[in-house]
Amino acid sequence: MSNTKETVLEINLPHLTHNFNYLKSKVKSSVKILAVVKASGYGSDAVVMAKHLEKIGADYFAVAYTSEGILLREAGIKTPILVLHPQPVNFQKLVEYQLEPSLYSSRTLEEFIATITSLNQKNFPVHIKFNSGLNRIGFSENDVDHITEQLRKTDTIKIASLLSHLAASEDHNEREFTLRQINSFKKAAKQLSAKLGYTPILHQSNTSGILNYPEAHFDMVRTGIGLYGYGNEAKFDNELKPVAALKSVISQIHELKPGESLGYNRAFKAAVFTKTATIPIGHADGISRQYGNKKGFVTIKNKPANILGNVCMDMIMVDITDIDCHEGDEVIIFDETTSASKIAEQSGTISYELLTAISPRVKRVIIDKN
Ligand SMILES: *Cc1c(COP(=O)(O)O)cnc(C)c1O
DSSP states (O other), rough: OOOSSOOOOEEEEHHHHHHHHHHHHOOOTTSSSEEOOOOHHHHOOOHHHHHHHHHHHHOOOSSHHHHHHHHHHHOOOOSSSSEEEEEEHOOOOHHHHOEEEESSHHHHHHHHHHHHHHOOOEEEEEEEOOOOSSSSSSGGGGGGGHHHHHHOOOOSEEEEEEEEEEEEETTGGGEEEEHHHHHHHHHHHHHHHHHHSOOOOEEEEOOOHHOOOOGGGGEEEEESSSTOOOOSSHHTTTEEEEEEEEEEEOOOOEEEOOOOOSSSSOEEESSSSEEEEESOOGGTTTOOGGGGTTTTTEEEEEEEEEEEEOSSSEEEEETTOOOOOOOOOOOEEOSSOOOHHHHHHTTTOOOOHHHHHTTTTTTEEOOOOO
16 A cells, blocks of 8 residues: 655665665775765755765765755755856855865866955865866866966965766767777876876766776766666666655546547547546656657556646646556656656656756655665
């Protein structure tokens, strides 16, 4: 008998521990683990994730924006927090909350030095991000001299790490490109370290880098999706356990006669007798309209039920013609058996997008025992 009574996102902490240990087993024991908890811990709950990960031994955290780091500090997280993509407008706040910026351009480096100088700080830890081929953010190899010049003028900052990011570590067809990225980062890191006179922590791998490129583990690895239970490949998915499970209930059942329509814009028209269930979850909860019109499905009594017609803001309607179910019965959107990556793939996206879209409106339920 299920005890799901409304739409909930269950967050399974023993699964998080399992994934953390699995990923840790893939790197040498000296390699530090940075846990990426941006985007509300990939749609789960950043504070709950970070508190648990801090307890089980994460060495570092990363978020995308300053505001995400502040939330963790306010919740009492003490572990160092790297802000991957800060904006200069937030530098003062970032320092106030002892967050560590990734500086990715001359502009961000110079503005950070200006802020930190005005705050009279010494040796504040910062991270230098190199672009090794993703062409998103980061210094180029040619900027090493400029970086060194800026650093020579000040003792306000200290380089805690050098990092870069892989563009296609999950794609085995891009192996050559990825190896070039690894070499490019190695070269830039070596040049800058030589000029600094000390070697900061080096890190380049995301989850798929951990799993596919031991040569890119360096001193630390950054894992996001793997911690949440997805490995971007079936053989790794099988070793990991999804942390989040999205569940709901059947609110009401309708029977459509041939010719009757369903939902907004009458997007579904019944050709034959069709039984439908209405479920209290919609695009405002993170089930986007791309899942409508049979692109997505839910699971009821272990059977798939296609989403019929358009996804509404607060509801979806699904086909239960061949399923023996009742109002109040449990509905699985994704869980351990029907994974978020499977649902996402079916409608042309990836687990990352489906997970991070789950809105704050969905109640989070923490499961801390197996
Ligand atoms: C989001 C992000 C990660 C985490 O990537 P996963 O594929 O989820 O492991 C690592 N590094 C950077 C720079 C990121 O932006």
